[in-house]
Amino acid sequence: METKFLEQFTELLEMEQPVKLNDIFREYENWDSLAYLSVISFVDEEYGIVIPREEFGKMKTVKDIIDYIAANS
Amino acid sequence: MASFTYTNVGIAGLAAAVPKQIYRNLTDNKNFTIEDAGAIVEKTGILERRVADDATCASDLCFAASEQLMNEMGIDRAEIDALIFVSQTPDFRMPATGIILQHRLNLPKSCLAFDINLGCSGFVVGLNLAYSLLQQDSVRKVLLLNGETRTKVYSFKDRQTGFLFGDAGTACLVDKNEKYGQSWFVLDSDGAKSDYISIKSGGYRYPSNPESFIERERENGRIYSDEQGYMDGAGVFEFVITEVPKSIKRTLQFAGVEKEQVGYFVFHQANKFMNEHLNRKLKLDADKVPFSLQKFGNTSSVSIPITIVSELNEKLSGVNKILISGFGVGLSLGTAILTIDNPWLGKISEI
Numbered sequence: 001m002e003t004k005f006l007e008q009f010t011e012l013l014e015m016e017q018p019v020k021l022n023d024i025f026r027e028y029e030n031w032d033s034l035a036y037l038s039v040i041s042f043v044d045e046e047y048g049i050v051i052p053r054e055e056f057g058k059m060k061t062v063k064d065i066i067d068y069i070a071a072n073s
Numbered sequence: 074m075a076s077f078t079y080t081n082v083g084i085a086g087l088a089a090a091v092p093k094q095i096y097r098n099l100t101d102n103k104n105f106t107i108e109d110a111g112a113i114v115e116k117t118g119i120l121e122r123r124v125a126d127d128a129t130c131a132s133d134l135c136f137a138a139s140e141q142l143m144n145e146m147g148i149d150r151a152e153i154d155a156l157i158f159v160s161q162t163p164d165f166r167m168p169a170t171g172i173i174l175q176h177r178l179n180l181p182k183s184c185l186a187f188d189i190n191l192g193c194s195g196f197v198v199g200l201n202l203a204y205s206l207l208q209q210d211s212v213r214k215v216l217l218l219n220g221e222t223r224t225k226v227y228s229f230k231d232r233q234t235g236f237l238f239g240d241a242g243t244a245c246l247v248d249k250n251e252k253y254g255q256s257w258f259v260l261d262s263d264g265a266k267s268d269y270i271s272i273k274s275g276g277y278r279y280p281s282n283p284e285s286f287i288e289r290e291r292e293n294g295r296i297y298s299d300e301q302g303y304m305d306g307a308g309v310f311e312f313v314i315t316e317v318p319k320s321i322k323r324t325l326q327f328a329g330v331e332k333e334q335v336g337y338f339v340f341h342q343a344n345k346f347m348n349e350h351l352n353r354k355l356k357l358d359a360d361k362v363p364f365s366l367q368k369f370g371n372t373s374s375v376s377i378p379i380t381i382v383s384e385l386n387e388k389l390s391g392v393n394k395i396l397i398s399g400f401g402v403g404l405s406l407g408t409a410i411l412t413i414d415n416p417w418l419g420k421i422s423e424i
Contacts, residue, residue, distance in 0.1 A: 033233065037116075037307065040310065053308060
């Protein structure tokens with residue numbers, strides 16, 4: 001799942017470089033409120049999980065998102 | 074569970090009015106660069122919206138829609154036994170604008186008139202109330218008016234709200250007839266999220282004062298005063314994608330209606346990104362889900378009826394059931410499945 005997620009995440013945020021597991025996603029230049037909505041929407045569609053805001057607020061790295069999905073699937 | 078079933082009550086006709094002035098999101102908002110505006114417009118899908126001038130209130134838009142509806146349908150005004158005005162931009166804090174409209178529209182003094190303070194769920198909730206009033210033998214026709222001048226509420230300097238909202242008014246005539254068959258409503262409230270969409274000042278909890286009118290820069294560079302609308306867009310999005318699909322499934326189940334029997338799904342026009350997410354999540358055929366937000370933006374409680382008038386004109390003959398769902402400020406959520414019989418739809422008037 002990790003590899004696929006990283007590819008999808010790279011595409012979703014229109015990143016020039018592939019995203020990596022330990023990237024701190026809020027530090028991406030194109031991270032903003034619209035990017036946040038895209039991620040929430042993508043995870044809901046792909047994995048059927050709506051990540052609550054308070055949970056998302058605790059996440060720092062791309063891996064944190066993957067771990068949350070794995071723990072809640 | 075606030076669920077309701079009605080028999081032989083339905084929508085006889087619908088009309089809409091919008092201000093003449095068009096506001097183009099890409100070029101008219103000078104607080105943002107065209108690149109920033111473009112990114113927002115791409116996500117929201119709202120290219121333009123209508124803006125009422127200082128002299129035009131929500132009630133004026135509803136008045137124009139009502140006059141068109143009653144004149145063109147040839148309605149005897151003496152038969153209108155109730156008028157419901159749904160708005161969060163009334164003429165005055167008191168009296169209720171609905172009562173002023175009873176007089177302006179030459180409706181009889183024997184007509185019940187009042188206001189409902191609801192936003193995006195307001196057409197569904199108002200319609201439920203109209204249907205319930207018509208359970209009385211002595212109530213013959215109900216006029217449901219939805220009007221908003223939301224552009225006067227939100228700061229054009231706030232990137233979350235400054236591109237979304239538009240002004241419009243609709244008039245919906247509800248009456249009794251055996252041709253209508255059954256209709257179903259399911260309504261929910263979630264007051265724990267009352268601060269997700271709100272205007273802090275101007276009521277009695279936080280009365281207006283010189284400070285409340287000062288525009289302030291908030292988190293993420295958003296600029297608005299306490300007299301202007303605030304929206305927690307992420308919180309609303311989370312609520313909508315979690316709760317609206319459930320509400321729709323519950324309503325279909327309650328009504329015993331299959332998704333395939335529904336001719337059109339008319340949703341509150343929040344923004345393209347959120348509405349398209351709902352469509353995909355509910356696996357709806359795009360042809361069955363009309364959009365009007367590209368032209369009129371998010372018009373709060375007016376968005377469902379104006380979408381029907383604007384997008385479904387001449388498309389409803391032969392359609393037996395439509396599903397409507399409104400969700401937002403409150404937070405408040407309502408879904409209904411309406412059995413219809415080719416309602417009269419007016420051409421949108423501009424004032």
